[in-house]
Amino acid sequence: MRHLSTTTTAVVALISAVLATAKQAWPPLMEKSSLWSAYDSFLSKAKYIDLTHTIRPDMPIWRGFGNISFSPAVNKDTGQAFAYATDGFVANAYKLTTDQMGTQLDAPAHFNAHYAASDEIPSTFALRKLCIIDVSAQARKNASYAVAVEDVLGWEAEHGRVPRGSVVFVRSDWSRTWPHVDTDVFPQVSLEVVQFLHLQRGILFHGHEPLDTDMTPHFDAEAWILGHGYAQAEGVMNLHLVPAKGCLLSTGFPKFKGGAGNYVRYVAVCPEDWPHGVAPGQAPEAPLQYFEKAMAWDAQKGYRSRN
Secondary structure, three states: OHHHHHHHHHHHHHHHHHHHHHHHHHHHHHHHHOOHHHHHHHHOOOEEEEOEOOOOOOOOOOOOOOOOEEEEOEOOOOOOEOOHHHHOOOOEEEEOOOOOOOOEEEOHHHOOOOOOOHHHOOHHHHEEEEEEEEOHHHHHHOOOOEEOHHHHHHHHHHHOOOOOOOEEEEEOOHHHHOOOOOOOOOOEEOHHHHHHHHHHOOOOEEEEOOOOOOOOOOOHHHHHHHHOOOEEEEOEOOHHHOOOOOEEEEEEOOOOOOOOOOEOEEEEEEOOOOOOOEOOOOOOEOOEOOOOOOOEEEOOOOEEEOO
C-alpha cells in the first residue's frame, strides 16, 4: 500500500506539473489561433470607407443592356402590394436586365465558359491588402487616358512592390460626377498593365471606376483578364478617400448560380488615424438609425424614398 501510495503521489505530482505548464502555455496558443485580439486591437478602431454605388433604376448602365426597374412586391394570392397597414411589412421586386452594372465583380465566366462563375469564386476573396494607384491627374488632361506600366512602377518607387495576392484599384476620379458620367469615353486600364499586374506581381484582381476596362474595339484588356481566369472589379467609387497603401479591402456579394458578374459591396478598411471613413460605434448599428420621415414608395422615382 505504501508503494502504491508513493506511486500515486508521484503520478499526481507529474499530472499537476503538466497541467500547470499547459495552463501557462494555453493563452499564447489561444492568441495565435484566434483573430478576436486582432479585431480588438485594429479592426474595432479602423476607419471603414464604402466604395460602392447604390443600385437604383436611374443609374448609368452600358448601352447594350436594357434599363432596370423596381416595383413593390405583390402578394401572389391577392394581387395587391404588400403594405405595412395590411401585412405588417413591405417588400420590393426588382427587374434586373443584367448582372453587369453598378459596382461589380466580373467573374471569368463572363468571357470564358470554362472558368469560374460568380457562385464559384472562393470565399478567400473576402479580405485582401488594397493598393490605390492614382492616375487622376493624367485623366483630367486626357479623358481616355490608359494606365501604363510606368504608372505601376512609379507607385512602387514610392510605396514598395505591389504585394502578391493583393487587390489593385486604379483611381481616375471618373466616378466623382456619378451618375452624370460618360460611359463611352473614360480612363482605361491597358492590356500591358493587367498582364504585368497578374503575371509579374501576382495580384488577386484589379479594379477601376468606369463600367468597362478599356475602349478598344474588342475589349482587349478585359478579354485577356477574364479569358485567362482572372476576376476584375468595375464601377468602384470614393477612391480619392483611400490612401495609396495600408488598407484592406472587404468584398461581399450574393451567389447567383452561374452568374457572369455580380453586384458587390466593396469596403476599404483603413488605419484608425486615417481622416476619412467611420469607425465601429460612430454610426447607429444595433439598433440601426431611426428616421423621422418614413420610407414610402415614390412612383415618379421608381423606388422607395424618404424625400
